[in-house]
Amino acid sequence: MGTPLDSREAQADEVIDRLDAEYPDATISLDFSNRFELLVAVILSAQCTDERVNDTTRDLFAQYESPEAFANAPQDELAEALNSITYYNNKASYIRESAQLIVxxxxxxxxxxxxxxxxLPGVGRKTANVxxxxxxxxxxxxVVDTHVQRLTRRLGLTDEERPERIEEDLMEFIPEERWRAFTHLFxxxxxATCTARNPDCEDCVLEDICPSSKLDSPIDRASGEEWT
Incomplete structure (x- = not known):
């Protein structure tokens, strides 16, 4: 088990500094060319990989080129275009309804x-922040996605469980100028390393300050269960 620093502020500063050195080019991985495409891509990315979203939107944005086009698309037609995405029927509805409101x-x-x-339908704080x-x-x-939610708890930066409460917690001690980079680094x-299952603690740049390191402790701080 690593030893976290004396305060959450100090822990967060050290974590961000180390991750910034490890991932200097970390940024958003969704493909988009305008704000509406970004909105659509982020809605689609919920519980779906960015790679799958990018594969889908490549043709989607060629077929529907404006909010008006999405708003006027038949529900079944748009759902079919999204059928490789998780919860594609619901997301098709969210996108159509959001497009109509935007228009x-x-x-x-x-x-x-x-x-x-x-x-807008289907848009919470995470999507809005992005x-x-x-x-x-x-x-x-x-932005608190599943990675941020998991890592902040493992690293002892929050004890909260819900994304909205985690965000509130983090905003109290992380400098505002680091908010955007924070998410991309996490x-x-x-x-790459701190995966949901079988994280690579041995090669982790944060291992010595991580209270959940499995090298010495079998307990997963995020779940309270033993590592497998």
């Missing part, structure tokens, strides 16, 4: 505020 209430433009974005950060260059919070590390 009707926002002059065809993706909103630039948290409040307006989270009024769209704001990468579509509008506005940082209002920290996603990169979650994919």
């Amino acid at each position: 009707d209430e926002h002059e065809g433009k993706v909103p630039d505020s948290m409040g307006e974005l989270t009024e 769209v704001l950060q990468h579509g509008h260059d506005v940082v209002e919070g920290i 996603i990169a590390h979650g994919r």
Whole structure:
């Protein structure tokens, strides 16, 4: 078991510094060419890999080139175009309804505020934060996806379980100028090393400060269960 630093602030600073050195090019991995495509891609990415989303949107964005096109698409036709995506029927509905609201209430433009974005079907704080950060260059919070949720608990940065509460917790002690990078670094590390099952603690740059390291401890801080 590694030894975390004395405070969550110090722990977070050290973690971010080390991950920044390890993954200097970490950034968003979804493909998009405008704000609406970004919104669609992030909605599709829920419980689905970015690779699968990018494979799907390559043809999707060629077929539907505007919010109007998505809003006017028949539900069954759009669902069929998304059938390789998890929960494609629900996501097709979210996208069509969001596109219609954007056309009707926002002059065809993706909103630039948290409040307006989270009024769109299928859009929570995580999706809204991504769209704001990468579509509008506005940082209002920290994107908490499954990697961030898992790693922050393993590293002792939060004891919260729900993404919204984790975000609130992290925003209290992580400097705002590091909020955007924080997510990308944690996603990169979650994919490469600190995976959900069988994390590679031996080769982890955070092992000596990670309270959940399985090298000396069989307990997974995130689940309370033994490592397998």
